[in-house]
Amino acid sequence: MKSVLNAQQIEELGKLLGRNFEEFVPLGKYTTANVGGSADAVCIINNSSDLETICTLLWRWNIPFRIFGKGSNVLVSDKGIHEVVIINRSKNIEFNEDNYPISVFTESGVNFGSLARQAALRGLSGLEWVNSVPGTVGGGVYGNAGAHGSDTQQILLLAEILHPIHGKKCYSAADMYYAYRSSAFKRNHEPVIILNATFRLEKSTREDVEGRMAKYMEHRQSTQPPGASLGSMFKNPPGDYAARLIEAAGLKGTKIGGAEISKRHANFFVNDENASANDIYQLTQLAKTAVKQNFNHDLELEIELIGEWDAPDSAALEN
Numbered sequence: 001m002k003s004v005l006n007a008q009q010i011e012e013l014g015k016l017l018g019r020n021f022e023e024f025v026p027l028g029k030y031t032t033a034n035v036g037g038s039a040d041a042v043c044i045i046n047n048s049s050d051l052e053t054i055c056t057l058l059w060r061w062n063i064p065f066r067i068f069g070k071g072s073n074v075l076v077s078d079k080g081i082h083e084v085v086i087i088n089r090s091k092n093i094e095f096n097e098d099n100y101p102i103s104v105f106t107e108s109g110v111n112f113g114s115l116a117r118q119a120a121l122r123g124l125s126g127l128e129w130v131n132s133v134p135g136t137v138g139g140g141v142y143g144n145a146g147a148h149g150s151d152t153q154q155i156l157l158l159a160e161i162l163h164p165i166h167g168k169k170c171y172s173a174a175d176m177y178y179a180y181r182s183s184a185f186k187r188n189h190e191p192v193i194i195l196n197a198t199f200r201l202e203k204s205t206r207e208d209v210e211g212r213m214a215k216y217m218e219h220r221q222s223t224q225p226p227g228a229s230l231g232s233m234f235k236n237p238p239g240d241y242a243a244r245l246i247e248a249a250g251l252k253g254t255k256i257g258g259a260e261i262s263k264r265h266a267n268f269f270v271n272d273e274n275a276s277a278n279d280i281y282q283l284t285q286l287a288k289t290a291v292k293q294n295f296n297h298d299l300e301l302e303i304e305l306i307g308e309w310d311a312p313d314s315a316a317l318e319n
């Protein structure tokens with residue numbers, strides 16, 4: 001199969017990244033749902049300086065590409081994508097406890113939960129809610145990740161962002177025009193790369209911070225299913241819950257192929273290890289149709305669909 005990259009570009013990326021550059025890679029192992037077809041190439045990046053270099057090169061060559069953190073909010077089509085995918089594993093973290101406000105600078109590939117646990121060890125508060133969000137800082141800043149009544153918007157001091165035309169610039173939370181699980185960049189599908197972020201923290205005690213984290217984790221474990229998934233598939237409508245609507249439409253436990261609308265939490269669609277991306281996609285179409293028919297409400301996806309999708313399976317929608 002022909003790649004979006006030509007032979008010279010493949011050679012150059014190989015020289016720059018060594019074994020961290022690979023062609024025709026199935027993306028399932030880079031998403032938390034463990035499904036999806038292949039990308040023409042994958043570049044694994046370990047620091048934000050390499051992230052900047054590779055993105056700038058791909059923009060100069062006019063090669064379509066996208067960045068994944070942990071792939072915990074993306075459903076990639078089984079047909080794959082004719083693009084390069086950058087897997088962001090940049091991981092530098094620096095706590096600043098000497099100045100006001102207390103803050104932490106973090107590269108965008110850092111796992112949000114591990115950042116929260118490191119803050120807790122220092123008795124620093126502000127990231128407790130992040131502990132169980134399985135994405136990276138970059139994914140969280142891009143999509144305004146949130147839980148337990150808090151979100152990224154409330155703690156972000158600055159994010160350094162690379163843009164193909166405007167170059168590198170720092171953005172405050174206000175500059176991001178955040179909304180519920182959304183930023184202006186996400187809404188406008190802008191091809192930006194979040195390089196790093198600085199979050200505001202507060203002095204507390206390790207005991208208090210870890211206590212709150214444990215309480216949140218306990219709540220999560222008792223309400224959400226284990227197994228491969230993308231977390232909540234749909235945004236909650238104002239004043240209601242997508243899970244409640246899907247459950248009330250009678251869909252809890254419904255299966256298509258190897259994917260199931262969780263019996264524990266109807267907004268989680270779980271891969272039982274044999275699911276295809278299309279199985280999960282068809283469940284989203286079923287949930288949308290049933291909620292529209294029963295409650296005249298249009299569910300809006302929280303996850304991002306990537307690639308091309310078959311038309312909804314009419315037999316499944318009628319059952």
Ligand SMILES: Cc1cc2nc3c(=O)[nH]c(=O)nc-3n(C[C@H](O)[C@H](O)[C@H](O)COP(=O)(O)OP(=O)(O)OC[C@H]3O[C@@H](n4cnc5c(N)ncnc54)[C@H](O)[C@@H]3O)c2cc1C
Nearest residue numbers: 068069070071072073135136138139140145146194230231
């Ligand atoms: C079990 C489970 C529980 C979850 N619980 C929550 C929850 O409580 N709250 C919540 O908000 N979400 C939750 N999620 C969803 C998900 O973890 C978040 O949306 C997370 O912020 C996505 O981060 P990621 O690194 O995985 O992003 P990805 O899924 O890799 O990417 C998502 C989008 O962000 C873009 N992106 C990623 N990194 C960058 C970057 N550096 N620069 C520019 N764009 C970037 C990608 O291109 C893509 O468009 C859950 C998911 C799972 C599987």
